[in-house]
Amino acid sequence: MKLFTPSAALSQLSDAELVAQCAGGEGAAAFGELAARYYRPVCAFLFKKLGQADLVEDLAQETFLEAFKALRERRGPAYFSSWLFGIAHNRCGKWFRRKKVGLFPANEPPEVAVGGPISPQEEAEEQHKKMTALEYGLAGLPAETRQLLYFKHEEGLTCEQIAARLRQPVGTVKSTLARTYKLLRARLRGEP
Amino acid sequence: MSPLTCQQVLDEIDLLAAGECDPGTAAAIWQHVTGCPGCAAALEQARQVIGWVNLSVREPQALERLQQRIHAEARQRRPARGLLVLRVAGVAAMLLLTIGLYFVLSPGLDQDRHGHIAMAQIGPSPDAVYRVEDAHSIRVISGELLVRVTPEQAPGQAFTVHTAGGTVTAERAEFVVEAAGKNPLSVRVLSGKVSVDNNNVHLEARRGETLRVSSARAAPQRLIESPGYRIARAYVPVKVKAHARVPALKLPVEPAAVWNWPSLVKGPGTLRTQGSAVVGKGESDDLVSSYDVLSKQGMPLMITSDTVLYLARAQLANLLRDLEEHQLAFDLTRLTEGLGGHLAHPQAARERTASYEGRQLALIYVAVAQRLLHPEAEAPQGVDAAVLAAIVKAVQEGQKLEEVPGLGYGADFSDFRPVGHYAASDTLQRYFRATMWLSRMPLLVAGGEGKTVSALQAERQTIAAHWIAEALQQAILSDGRPAVEAWRTIDTVASFFAGAADQPGPAQYTASRLEWRNPFASQLMQYVPRPLFADVARSVRQPVVPEDLKAEVGPATGFCLLSQRFAADAFALGKLVYPNIGRGTNEKAFTAVTLADGQIVRGLPRGLDLMALQGNSFARRVLHDGGDDAYQATPTALGYDEAFDRLRADLDRLDVIDWNRDLYWAWLYALQPLLREPIAGSPTFMTSGTYQVTQMNSALASWTQLRGDTVLYTSKANQAAGQFRAESKDARAFTPGPQRGTEAMAYVEPLPELYARLLALTQMASKELAKMNLLTAEWQKRLAETTQLFATAYALAEKELDDEPLGAEEQAELRRLPERLREASGGPLPGPVIVTIAKAASGDWVLQEATGRPDLGLFLVRLPDGKLATFAGPLSSYYEFKQRRIEALTPERWQEMLRATPGPVRPEWAR
Numbered sequence A: 001m002k003l004f005t006p007s008a009a010l011s012q013l014s015d016a017e018l019v020a021q022c023a024g025g026e027g028a029a030a031f032g033e034l035a036a037r038y039y040r041p042v043c044a045f046l047f048k049k050l051g052q053a054d055l056v057e058d059l060a061q062e063t064f065l066e067a068f069k070a071l072r073e074r075r076g077p078a079y080f081s082s083w084l085f086g087i088a089h090n091r092c093g094k095w096f097r098r099k100k101v102g103l104f105p106a107n108e109p110p111e112v113a114v115g116g117p118i119s120p121q122e123e124a125e126e127q128h129k130k131m132t133a134l135e136y137g138l139a140g141l142p143a144e145t146r147q148l149l150y151f152k153h154e155e156g157l158t159c160e161q162i163a164a165r166l167r168q169p170v171g172t173v174k175s176t177l178a179r180t181y182k183l184l185r186a187r188l189r190g191e192p
Numbered sequence B: 001m002s003p004l005t006c007q008q009v010l011d012e013i014d015l016l017a018a019g020e021c022d023p024g025t026a027a028a029i030w031q032h033v034t035g036c037p038g039c040a041a042a043l044e045q046a047r048q049v050i051g052w053v054n055l056s057v058r059e060p061q062a063l064e065r066l067q068q069r070i071h072a073e074a075r076q077r078r079p080a081r082g083l084l085v086l087r088v089a090g091v092a093a094m095l096l097l098t099i100g101l102y103f104v105l106s107p108g109l110d111q112d113r114h115g116h117i118a119m120a121q122i123g124p125s126p127d128a129v130y131r132v133e134d135a136h137s138i139r140v141i142s143g144e145l146l147v148r149v150t151p152e153q154a155p156g157q158a159f160t161v162h163t164a165g166g167t168v169t170a171e172r173a174e175f176v177v178e179a180a181g182k183n184p185l186s187v188r189v190l191s192g193k194v195s196v197d198n199n200n201v202h203l204e205a206r207r208g209e210t211l212r213v214s215s216a217r218a219a220p221q222r223l224i225e226s227p228g229y230r231i232a233r234a235y236v237p238v239k240v241k242a243h244a245r246v247p248a249l250k251l252p253v254e255p256a257a258v259w260n261w262p263s264l265v266k267g268p269g270t271l272r273t274q275g276s277a278v279v280g281k282g283e284s285d286d287l288v289s290s291y292d293v294l295s296k297q298g299m300p301l302m303i304t305s306d307t308v309l310y311l312a313r314a315q316l317a318n319l320l321r322d323l324e325e326h327q328l329a330f331d332l333t334r335l336t337e338g339l340g341g342h343l344a345h346p347q348a349a350r351e352r353t354a355s356y357e358g359r360q361l362a363l364i365y366v367a368v369a370q371r372l373l374h375p376e377a378e379a380p381q382g383v384d385a386a387v388l389a390a391i392v393k394a395v396q397e398g399q400k401l402e403e404v405p406g407l408g409y410g411a412d413f414s415d416f417r418p419v420g421h422y423a424a425s426d427t428l429q430r431y432f433r434a435t436m437w438l439s440r441m442p443l444l445v446a447g448g449e450g451k452t453v454s455a456l457q458a459e460r461q462t463i464a465a466h467w468i469a470e471a472l473q474q475a476i477l478s479d480g481r482p483a484v485e486a487w488r489t490i491d492t493v494a495s496f497f498a499g500a501a502d503q504p505g506p507a508q509y510t511a512s513r514l515e516w517r518n519p520f521a522s523q524l525m526q527y528v529p530r531p532l533f534a535d536v537a538r539s540v541r542q543p544v545v546p547e548d549l550k551a552e553v554g555p556a557t558g559f560c561l562l563s564q565r566f567a568a569d570a571f572a573l574g575k576l577v578y579p580n581i582g583r584g585t586n587e588k589a590f591t592a593v594t595l596a597d598g599q600i601v602r603g604l605p606r607g608l609d610l611m612a613l614q615g616n617s618f619a620r621r622v623l624h625d626g627g628d629d630a631y632q633a634t635p636t637a638l639g640y641d642e643a644f645d646r647l648r649a650d651l652d653r654l655d656v657i658d659w660n661r662d663l664y665w666a667w668l669y670a671l672q673p674l675l676r677e678p679i680a681g682s683p684t685f686m687t688s689g690t691y692q693v694t695q696m697n698s699a700l701a702s703w704t705q706l707r708g709d710t711v712l713y714t715s716k717a718n719q720a721a722g723q724f725r726a727e728s729k730d731a732r733a734f735t736p737g738p739q740r741g742t743e744a745m746a747y748v749e750p751l752p753e754l755y756a757r758l759l760a761l762t763q764m765a766s767k768e769l770a771k772m773n774l775l776t777a778e779w780q781k782r783l784a785e786t787t788q789l790f791a792t793a794y795a796l797a798e799k800e801l802d803d804e805p806l807g808a809e810e811q812a813e814l815r816r817l818p819e820r821l822r823e824a825s826g827g828p829l830p831g832p833v834i835v836t837i838a839k840a841a842s843g844d845w846v847l848q849e850a851t852g853r854p855d856l857g858l859f860l861v862r863l864p865d866g867k868l869a870t871f872a873g874p875l876s877s878y879y880e881f882k883q884r885r886i887e888a889l890t891p892e893r894w895q896e897m898l899r900a901t902p903g904p905v906r907p908e909w910a911r
Helices: A015-022 A027-050 A053-072 A080-100 A120-139 A143-154 A159-166 A170-188 B006-017 B023-034 B037-075 B099-105 B227-232 B269-274 B287-296 B305-343 B354-373 B385-397 B426-440 B455-474 B483-498 B506-514 B520-526 B547-552 B568-575 B607-613 B617-625 B640-653 B663-675 B689-709 B752-771 B777-801 B808-824 B891-899
Strands: B120-124 B129-134 B137-149 B159-163 B166-179 B185-198 B201-206 B210-213 B276-281 B301-303 B592-594 B600-602 B746-748 B834-839 B845-851 B855-862 B868-875 B878-884
Touching: A015 A027, A015 A053, A015 A080, A027 A053, A027 A080, A027 A120, A027 B037, A053 A080, A053 B037, A120 A170, A120 B037, A143 A159, A143 A170, A143 B037, A159 A170, A170 B006, A170 B037, B006 B023, B006 B037, B023 B037, B201 B210, B269 B276, B269 B689, B276 B689, B287 B301, B287 B305, B287 B808, B287 B868, B301 B808, B301 B855, B305 B354, B305 B426, B305 B455, B305 B483, B305 B663, B305 B689, B305 B752, B305 B777, B305 B808, B305 B868, B354 B385, B354 B426, B354 B455, B385 B426, B455 B483, B455 B506, B483 B663, B483 B752, B568 B607, B568 B640, B568 B663, B568 B834, B607 B617, B607 B640, B607 B689, B617 B689, B663 B689, B663 B752, B689 B834, B689 B845, B689 B868, B689 B878, B746 B777, B746 B808, B752 B777, B777 B808
Parallel strands: B137 B159, B301 B746, B301 B868
Antiparallel strands: B120 B137, B129 B137, B137 B166, B159 B166, B166 B185, B185 B201, B185 B210, B276 B855, B592 B600, B834 B845, B845 B878, B855 B868
16 A cells, blocks of 8 residues: 655646545645645735735634645535635634624624625635745845845844844845835836 | 925835834824825835735745644544534634543543543634643643533532633633633633633633733733623523413303403404404504503403503603703714814815815814704814805705715715604704714725725725724813713613614724724724724824725725614615525515516515514415515525525524623514414413414514614614604494403413513613613613513513412502503603615615504403403504605605505505
């Protein structure tokens, strides 16, 4: 019995084939491939909905875990991607409601399905495009600048802390960051 | 700091979005973007970029963490299927496992260390990490858990949840514990009482409250409690017996067997076969006077539920009217005056910035209300007098404006004509118009394509709303009170009588400025109440409204200084019409409306929908028989049956506290006993079809009265309510039978639960309003008297169901009951009412509900000594009309119809 399918092989499989494998022994690997494919689009979608990057990661993780659990129980979808975005969409809804419940229930109407005109998937694709444009922008940055961004966003350091670590004046760190953001903003607007 | 130029702002804007700007510069930038849409858009874009960079940089690690969690999940045993899924309203659905099951099902737990715990159930979120410490406690490391403590198995024992942020203890409660993250502990109490201990601080929370511990060393804090639940806590349900033992009566009866068989003009009808009959119009204009006439005729009196409901409603309506006339109108006048003064400014600005224009709009908005309340008031400085005069004139004369200056949308002010009790005095008329202006003319959030106004207009209106919200925090009124205090009084009374606000108001707008990271529009959608008017950075004048969130805001969502109220009935009925409901084929159905394209849709709801939703099978059957449920699903809408079932399930989930969050909901709740089948062993007349119709009629009439009383606050449609008296007509439908000592007899319609609910509701009103210092001594006395009378009705109704005889004194008390309730009602009794409940989406049709002159009911009662007697009492009458909008019935027209012969036609099911 094959215990492990190399990811190179998994990457050749379609979504539907991977979904079919999720309930099996190598489910985690198959789902890992699906997660790698859809992590960014789901984040982009959630970011558009929530507008708060720090929330997005939590909800994205919840979305994928929920999907994985459902797939293991063979509650498989016909179309993985739209199903996944549906889960993400619901997670957003839950988050909004969770904030509301208990604190101000008088305003919470009973839940009734309302279909929006744009599907979550279309929204996500649009977001994904923008994020990809940004990705190209990031890729073109000098290594030092990328490191600066890493300190700021992954490690959550302030400009003062970064300056101390890099032994640079705070002003230099700030101006580099400001310049970089501006550049990325231009990139997003489609400017070269 | 001097004002910045656009270039200076654009240089700094990315650092601001990244949280790296010094406070002085940040304040200056905020001031600039308030009046500069270009820079505001750039700021929004900068925020997006920062967010994306954030996500992008963190992606590899995040993906790694996700992969680890997936593998961890995969290693766990596959969860069992078919567990009870518990949906707690709004709480993320969580699996509910008993701790006993937990050992079997939940992996990663040291199974042999622990015994069986029976006193609690826990529902962990998928990512929750926790372990069982001993038989009575668990430790939560991270994640979210629903905990339900049911101590039956271990009386007197508390259940403890340990977390890094403190210890949670409960004996009987249901709560959600959230651990880790920014707040190491947060406990949201869904029912019962919970206490949290941390750093020697002990704090208790009850249903609707949330306790939060912000760091391991911090003391727990109580977050704002829900106003709804706060009120509901004053509601103490009265226990009601659920049995009856009245011997059944064999039908049909022989008139000779009845002590006082009346001579009926139209023959014995259903009195003989069903034990009750509606014999046409009563002898008087209101329900209480009917009793005088019946007493004079020597009839045994039936104190009907209709009478009790009618008088209880009259009391609440009179109480509200008194508060409005003597307190709220005064408060609102001072408030608008104070806000106007605060927003006024001596000279026109040199530059017409967005901020300046927003302030001008805020000024006009407030000045219109001020002028409506006090026509002689001087306009605040800086207001455009011509615009002010034009709007005020249109409102006062009920004209239609194609576009209201500044607001960019039209309005038909004919709706602003004072109706019902609001027509009774100058003060009330003014109060009505001003409140309508402040609650029906929102300063809109969203504009642009598909919306009512342009994006620019929406932006101005949002800025105006912020000016008003800010003025409300800062202004001091001419009587020395802070403006917010006067506003709060008005809002509290409206919330108590008619329900929580359903448009965003000052609280939401203030909250949205507290943290710019919290998207403004999502705040609006969440309606999260923040500590009202906490210290706000004054320099922040404009919120960031991301475009995508704007798109999710409805076209009519916007700031209202006073809001309309969210009511369960309006919401539910709204969900049972087009476009929420699909297509039909029967254009003859009452609810059917044909659209311009020939499509038949459910354009209007019916009052029966509401009764059916609360479980009444008769109403559901009538809807079915009339084809009012024959609407099928379409790709964008549900079929009627499915929508109905969903709503029904939602309503079923509400419990006694949900239903008693304010007097409006509590009234709907009080009506529910009328909608149920009588309990076994009830008197025979209560089990007949005729009685079922009578009950439905009573419930709908009382609901119509409720809608009429709260018309200023609740209805979203055009309304019209009349208060007048029909002329007395001697339409005697029966001649009383022989008076064999029966003239002193009285019987109360045996619905103890109805009286118990009215009793609890009145106590709640009395307690809460007294706490708010809103009850005069006179009103305290009246409410106490009413409470006493409901207690009597309740006790005697229970006695009747137990088949115990009522003593002479008790019967005398019952005979006096209507008159005593009338005296306690504190004002005139309402006459017939007509209310517009809904408008069809096509705009052509409206649904109107009305009450007319009372009917007279005859009831055959078998007394405990075995004798049979006929009792008589008045019944409310109920009408329902589907009218062309242009032909909608006015109170005057309704009055004419009631006077005419043969008079208006009752719904088919009630005939």
